[in-house]
Amino acid sequence: MSTPYLKTHEIDQIGVITLNRESKRNALDESAIAEIDHYFSNIPPHIRVIVMAAQGDHFCAGLDLKEHHDQERSAVDFLRVCQGWHRAFDKIQHGGIPVIACLQGAVVGGGLELASAAHIRVADISTYFSLPEGTRGIFTGGGATVRTAKIITPNRMVEMMLTGRVMDVQEGLRLGLAHYVCNSPENPESAYEFALSLATKIAGNAPLSNYAIVSSINKISDMSATDGLFAEGLMAAVVQTGNDVQRRLNDFVNKRAHKVKPT
Ligand code: 1HE
Numbered sequence: 252m253s254t255p256y257l258k259t260h261e262i263d264q265i266g267v268i269t270l271n272r273e274s275k276r277n278a279l280d281e282s283a284i285a286e287i288d289h290y291f292s293n294i295p296p297h298i299r300v301i302v303m304a305a306q307g308d309h310f311c312a313g314l315d316l317k318e319h320h321d322q323e324r325s326a327v328d329f330l331r332v333c334q335g336w337h338r339a340f341d342k343i344q345h346g347g348i349p350v351i352a353c354l355q356g357a358v359v360g361g362g363l364e365l366a367s368a369a370h371i372r373v374a375d376i377s378t379y380f381s382l383p384e385g386t387r388g389i390f391t392g393g394g395a396t397v398r399t400a401k402i403i404t405p406n407r408m409v410e411m412m413l414t415g416r417v418m419d420v421q422e423g424l425r426l427g428l429a430h431y432v433c434n435s436p437e438n439p440e441s442a443y444e445f446a447l448s449l450a451t452k453i454a455g456n457a458p459l460s461n462y463a464i465v466s467s468i469n470k471i472s473d474m475s476a477t478d479g480l481f482a483e484g485l486m487a488a489v490v491q492t493g494n495d496v497q498r499r500l501n502d503f504v505n506k507r508a509h510k511v512k513p514t
Pocket residue numbers: 274275276278279309311312313314315316317318333336357359360361362383384387389390391392393
């Protein structure tokens with residue numbers, strides 16, 4: 252299926268969505284956000300993992316600055332726009348399905364906010380990160396103060412925003428903006444192929460464990476320690492009732508399961 256902003260297809264249990272506005276460097280206008288919201292509100296039940304890729308040399312140039320300029324939004328208009336981004340990106344982060352972002356080129360402003368909502372970020376060596384909002388006279392509005400700050404620390408985000416500097420992929424890797432770098436001497440595979448192989452592996456986990464991993468860890472980190480430990484126990488108790496717990500444990504007890512060793 253294709254919509255103006257998102258191209259979507261499936262590979263077995265993997266849903267692949269591709270940001271498809273290459274001519275505008277995949278900048279996000281209001282209809283793009285509505286499409287993202289719609290996709291993540293209607294994930295087909297057989298989909299176990301989603302790969303979010305982008306067409307062209309750049310993952311995403313952030314807020315559509317031309318639309319923003321032309322609309323001359325009031326404060327309340329823009330508050331509503333930001334709340335729309337928050338709703339859509341919350342569905343990515345808290346939708347219960349692992350999402351792997353596949354990055355290249357510019358991952359800037361709202362593009363970094365979008366990438367920060369994914370659970371895993373696989374980056375082509377061309378990837379770079381920036382929060383240029385200060386230089387544009389605006390502020391982040393798609394969740395960076397919560398998600399990106401949590402990844403790199405609030406203080407690093409303050410520094411990135413004050414300076415508007417461009418962070419290369421290796422620094423992004425060190426800070427957690429990327430989890431893997433591809434198309435590099437150490438890992439020659441393309442980011443897309445690598446993301447698909449990770450997706451295939453993750454699709455093989457127990458679905459309820461995947462749900463628990465992507466739903467509870469970020470939420471628990473917002474709780475007090477007391478509440479978090481209680482929530483963790485509850486989540487573990489729910490996962491424990493999953494269909495394939497006994498089968499997987501049985502495989503281990505009967506020495507049929509893989510061992511956890513470095514490859
Ligand atoms: C755009 C946008 C955009 C490109 N909104 N139209 N984001 C930024 O500050 C990043 C702005 N963009 C750039 O710095 C560069 O475009 C790139 C480094 C991403 C790519 O450069 P390049 O040389 O490959 O492309 P280009 O020639 O600059 O752009 C190609 C077209 O895309 C051109 O349109 P055209 O009609 O002249 O062909 C650009 O105008 C258009 N384009 N980026 C609209 N962002 C919820 S708050 C979030 C706040 C933010 O995200 S702030 C960060 C905004």
